[in-house]
Amino acid sequence: MTKTLAFVLYPGITPLDLVGPLQVLSALARIDPSFEVVVVGRDLTPLDTDTPLKLTPSHTFDQVAEPFALIVPGGTEPTLAALADEPLLSWIRSAARTAEVVGSVCTGSLLLGAAGLLEGRPATTHWGFRDLLGRFGATPVAERWVEAGPVLTAAGVSAGLDMALHLVERLAGEQAARTVQLLVEYDPQPPLGGIDWGSTDLDFFRPHARAMLESALADHPALLARLS
Amino acid sequence: MTKTLAFVLYPGITPLDLVGPLQVLSALARIDPSFEVVVVGRDLTPLDTDTPLKLTPSHTFDQVAEPFALIVPGGTEPTLAALADEPLLSWIRSAARTAEVVGSVCTGSLLLGAAGLLEGRPATTHWGFRDLLGRFGATPVAERWVEAGPVLTAAGVSAGLDMALHLVERLAGEQAARTVQLLVEYDPQPPLGGIDWGSTDLDFFRPHARAMLESALADHPALLARLS
Numbered sequence: 001m002t003k004t005l006a007f008v009l010y011p012g013i014t015p016l017d018l019v020g021p022l023q024v025l026s027a028l029a030r031i032d033p034s035f036e037v038v039v040v041g042r043d044l045t046p047l048d049t050d051t052p053l054k055l056t057p058s059h060t061f062d063q064v065a066e067p068f069a070l071i072v073p074g075g076t077e078p079t080l081a082a083l084a085d086e087p088l089l090s091w092i093r094s095a096a097r098t099a100e101v102v103g104s105v106c107t108g109s110l111l112l113g114a115a116g117l118l119e120g121r122p123a124t125t126h127w128g129f130r131d132l133l134g135r136f137g138a139t140p141v142a143e144r145w146v147e148a149g150p151v152l153t154a155a156g157v158s159a160g161l162d163m164a165l166h167l168v169e170r171l172a173g174e175q176a177a178r179t180v181q182l183l184v185e186y187d188p189q190p191p192l193g194g195i196d197w198g199s200t201d202l203d204f205f206r207p208h209a210r211a212m213l214e215s216a217l218a219d220h221p222a223l224l225a226r227l228s
Numbered sequence: 229m230t231k232t233l234a235f236v237l238y239p240g241i242t243p244l245d246l247v248g249p250l251q252v253l254s255a256l257a258r259i260d261p262s263f264e265v266v267v268v269g270r271d272l273t274p275l276d277t278d279t280p281l282k283l284t285p286s287h288t289f290d291q292v293a294e295p296f297a298l299i300v301p302g303g304t305e306p307t308l309a310a311l312a313d314e315p316l317l318s319w320i321r322s323a324a325r326t327a328e329v330v331g332s333v334c335t336g337s338l339l340l341g342a343a344g345l346l347e348g349r350p351a352t353t354h355w356g357f358r359d360l361l362g363r364f365g366a367t368p369v370a371e372r373w374v375e376a377g378p379v380l381t382a383a384g385v386s387a388g389l390d391m392a393l394h395l396v397e398r399l400a401g402e403q404a405a406r407t408v409q410l411l412v413e414y415d416p417q418p419p420l421g422g423i424d425w426g427s428t429d430l431d432f433f434r435p436h437a438r439a440m441l442e443s444a445l446a447d448h449p450a451l452l453a454r455l456s
Contacts, residue, residue: 007281014266016412019281023244023385026279039281046274046284051254053235053267058280073242106413126413143418156413157251161386166419177420178428184244185334185354185384187423188416189372191394192405195415220388 002036003171005029006095008108009041009057010088015049016157017105021071021164027180028168035171040064043088048077061091066098069167073088073160074107080128080216083114084223093117101167104152105160110151113138121148126156128205131211135227142197146212163184232265233257234295234323236336237269237285238316240306243277244385245333248421249299249392254397255408260402263399268292278303289319294326297395301388302335302354308444311342312343312451321345330379333388337381341366349376353387356386360441363455370425389414 005025007018022037029035041047043058049055070093082088092115096102104112109125112118113136123138124130124146133140145154145215154163165186169177181187217224233253235246250265256261267273269285275281279393300320321343324330332340337353340346341364351366352358352374361368373382373391384389393414397405409415445452 015247019243019247019279022279022281023242037280040277051247051250051267052265052286053250054274054284054286056274056282056284058282058387075438111254112265127410144415155415156411158389158414158416160350162417162419169419174420181418181420182355182423185423186386186418187372187425188386189382189390190409190414190416191390192402192409195410195413197305197415200410204340205329 002189003034003068005035005071006064007036007039008070008072008088008092009039009047009055010082010085011047012080012081013047013049013073013075014106014157015051015053015055017073017074017108018055018071018161020102020158021105021167021183024161024164024168027183028172028176031117031177031179032172038064038080039093050078061087065095067095069101069103070095070099070110070130071101071103071105072108073105076107076109077210077212077216078112079107080213083110083227084217084220085178089115094218096150100150101165103153103163105154105163106156109133109138110136112151112153117151121151122146123148123151123153124155125153127202128156128209131178132227144183231262231296232292233263233265233297233299234292234376235265235267236298236300236316236320237267237275237283238306238310239275240309241275241277241283241301241303242334242385243279243281243283245303245388248386248388249331249333249395251412252389252392252396252408255411256400256404258393259407260404261399263455264296266292268319278306285448289315293323296327297329297331298323299329299331299333299388300339301333302338304335305440305444307335307338310339310442311455312445312448317343322352324378328378330425331381331391331395331430333382333391334384337361337366338364340379340381345379349379350374351376351381352383353377353381355430356384358439360455381422
């Protein structure tokens with residue numbers, strides 16, 4: 001039986017959160033037809049992102065009830081607003097019940113948390129929102145990705161690429177992971193090197209994160225209070 | 229005056245080619261409002277990609293005549309078919325006349341070549357299509373990205389991230405590049421390390437590349453002969 005890898009689309013996401021792992025897992029599906037990739041959303045309307053690009057899903061939530069894996073991308077204020085999107089959380093909760101892999105990239109893990117899936121688990125997210133994970137009963141971890149049973153959370157935005165390659169190795173073995181890595185030519189050479197966390201000021205982001213949360217959840221005071 | 233960074237969309241692309249640098253340069257536009265990002269296409273219809281995701285541009289070619297920069301993503305067979313897409317090549321050629329940056333990711337550089345923009349220049353592309361660059365008068369180079377005057381070409385798919393961060397540094401300085409890198413949390417940790425080119429068999433791809441080219445340009449025998 002074909003294993004369905006379902007990417008979750010909702011309004012306003014950071015497209016690289018979704019497209020990084022989507023490209024990696026689509027390459028897996030090309031070399032191993034026991035996997036198929038779909039992008040699911042409430043309907044098939046093009047959705048805004050935090051860039052000028054619009055994204056359209058391939059399937060509706062109703063059409064993909066029991067995926068083998070689901071992967072939830074994140075974003076900035078619209079993702080925080082989605083913490084109050086009950087139909088979205090309800091699909092995530094229901095799909096997670098039977099899925100073997102429940103994944104997220106960036107602040108997508110906050111949606112897993114809001115769906116009640118991180119209780120008692122280590123998890124990660126974008127560095128600028130990491131302390132919010134504790135409000136959902138998770139233990140925040142500063143790693144590129146974190147695996148805890150079926151739940152696989154990645155750090156911010158580009159971390160979805162590393163997480164997805166790890167997932168390919170887990171699902172199809174090292175040789176498949178090497179072939180996929182070669183096909184998407186993932187041989188990273190950041191021009192200024194990696195991030196030097198020790199010498200980087202992260203506090204500048206705190207008021208921005210706070211302002212985004214307050215604006216996103218202005219109509220949901222109880223949830224806002226829980227997260228503050 | 230606002231500097232417009234224009235991403236070129238056409239049918240069937242590899243979405244990560246576009247979304248990697250789009251996310252990076254959108255972060256630049258957020259911290260430096262002297263830049264704006266647009267996605268241009270023939271019209272505003274959602275377009276298929278080599279994944280189940282559809283992408284919709286924000287502007288038409290007619291609306292963006294003289295961008296400061298253009299960046300052309302690549303793909304597999306549909307990009308090779310686009311080598312015969314005269315309206316697309318014509319917009320690229322015309323926009324390149326006044327642009328300060330003419331960029332590409334992956335096989336997008338073949339489109340720059342078909343538009344006559346690589347003559348006598350070093351350039352790169354996806355490793356599986358590198359020898360085609362010579363047919364357009366370019367000197368193929370095996371680097372993550374190659375800068376030759378205004379022309380900036382990146383290697384395959386994920387290489388657009390590295391190229392875009394280099395471009396941010398060039399356009400806005402090292403501090404801006406470090407901030408953007410932090411916002412998209414680009415601190416790559418490929419689970420199996422980088423690609424070990426010395427021990428990797430690349431020849432397996434040759435018949436696939438050949439078959440794609442023949443199928444893509446079946447209706448354009450003169451162009452096919454030139455590229456064979």
